[in-house]
Structure formats: C-alpha cells, structure tokens
Amino acid sequence: MTIDMSAVQELLDKEAIRSLVSRYCNAADRHDHEKMRSLYWEDAIDDHGAMFNGPAMEFIDILPQIQAPMEVLHHNATSMNIAVEGDIAEGEIYLLALHKVQEADRSYDVLVGGRFFDRYSKRDGVWKYQHHAIVADWSFVNEPSHVTLSHPFLAGAHIGRPGPDDPSYRFFKLLHRGA
Template identity: 70%
Template sequence: MTLDPRLQELLDREEIRQLITAYCNAADRHDHKRMRSLYHEDAIDEHGAMFSGPAMEFIDRLPEIQANMEILHHNVTTINLAIDGDRAEGEVYLLALHRARMPDGPIDVLVGGRYFDKYERREGKWKFLHRAIVADWANVHEPSIIDLDHPFLAGAKIGRPGPSDPSYDFFKLLRRGE
C-alpha cells in the first residue's frame, strides 16, 4: 500500500526532525555511541578547525574534543527541509552554548549558526550523510559568567555530560545511554 505523498512527506519530516534533535542530545550528553548511530558509515562532518572529514573519525575524536567542555547545550530553532525521495537537505538554525575549561579558568562561548545537512534514507532509516557547521555569530565571555551555585538554582537538578546527567535516572521511555 502506498501512502498519500503528503502523509509520507510529513512522516519523513518528523523522522528527520527527530534525527536533528537526537544529535543535540547526543552532543550535550557526550553520548558517542548514540552519535555514531545518527550518521551513515560513509558520512562527512565539517566542524570547522575542530574537524573536517569522515563522520566516524569525528566521533572517534569526540572524547578528546569534548574533554574540556564542562557544558554543551545545543538548541535548534528554524528547520528548513527539502525532501526528494530518499534524499533530503536541511538548513537548521542553532544556538549552542559551550563552557570550556581553559588554563586561566572557564570561558563561555555562545554560537549562533546553522547546520547545512544532507540526509539519506537507507534501509528505511534517515541518517546524516553530510553535516557542516556554519557560524553566523559568537558571544564569548572570558571568564565565564555561568553560576550554577547561585541561590536561584538551589535544589534544582544540574545537568552534566554523560550518564551522571539526571536525565539518565529520570527517564525510562527516552532510553538514555542505550
């Protein structure tokens, strides 16, 4: 049975949107296993001076790249997609906060930019085929202005990279760490 093309496009858009947001979660939680599952084996990732080349090599280097990242917080906003059968392209707007340990103390970098994405559906599953980061602006605070010890946050759960993040204990349906 063939679906109405409009319904198929909605299903494809939703699966690609879930792929995009899964990337944000995997990056922020330093979940490299999950990150690997989002790309095709022959995919390319261009992350500026940080890395440019095969996505699987990028993911292999993530522990080193993320080692000094105390906080990563990726947010996507506008998602523009064009779908043609089993191929799609996306221009995805993002805001990404990075708090990094530096020799003189932590710094904050808030980047406003876009992902230029190419996706491909193989064996019924959409994954990244090519992802390139485009920086449109950056706001840098040196030293950091983030204060997680402020009384306003007293008693709140505090996010962390990896499985020590409170989401791993809180959620059961979202299946963190699998």
C-alpha cells in the same frame, strides 16, 4: 476526501529528520558518543570547519578529547528548513549553542548562533546524516565564564551534566540514551 499519501510520507520523513536533529543535539550535550555514532551512516562526512572535516566516524572518535574541557554544552535547534525528495533530504537548521569551557588556567563561555547544513539519506526506512556541516553566523564570548550553577536560585535543582550522570539517564525510559 482523498488523502495524498505522498504528502503524508513527506510529513513522516520530515518528522523523522526533526527527531534525528533533536537526538544529535542531545548526544552532543550529554557527550554520548555511542548515540552520536548511531545518527550517521558509516560513510557520512562531518564538517566542523578547521576543527575537523572528514569521515564522521573519525570525528566521533576524537570527540571525547574535544569535549573534555566543556562543562556545559547546550544545543538548541530552532528554525528547521527541510526539503525531501525520495530517500534524500537537505536541511538548513538554525541553532544556538552554548559552550562553557574550563581549561587548566582559564574559563570561558562561547554562545554561537549558527546553522547546520545537512544532507540526510534514508536507507531501509531509516534517516541518518550523510553530510553534516556547521556554519557560524555569530558568537558571543565571556572570558572569564559568567555561567554559574551555584547561584542560590538553583539551590536544590537537578543539575544537568555531560555523560551518564545526567539526571535524564535515570528519569527517562522511552527516550533512549546511548545507541
């Protein structure tokens, strides 16, 4: 049996990109801006529509103020359509993203069904985002918020939260937090 090394390399590259997408979701949900910064090339573009479209590092600089009112962020990447050609790749990544927002005078939930339109590049053997764009296909809004973490069903449960106080930062040793 002959092993097609180009097919093996394509599988390795696609798995590295799937891992990149998963780390992006984790960094967004935990408000881990140091980790988020490590996922993009310095010259990368981030396109969040009217919210921001420009250099990814500038987007990450303003993320703390964007995420400040978000008590819960929960990104779920689902179908991943990835094409690789050498050291470049493209991905159409389907996602569901829940946002629970608490502002001074109101609270609301926004569940977005959408896609990431991504371009990735591999430099020195490492895949990172070259261009990351968000496309919304639908949204579901509750105002006021219907998300609650105080229901008796959750009594005694570990509760996730943005930042280094999330239980994952104490639990995991192999899944690196931060950069």
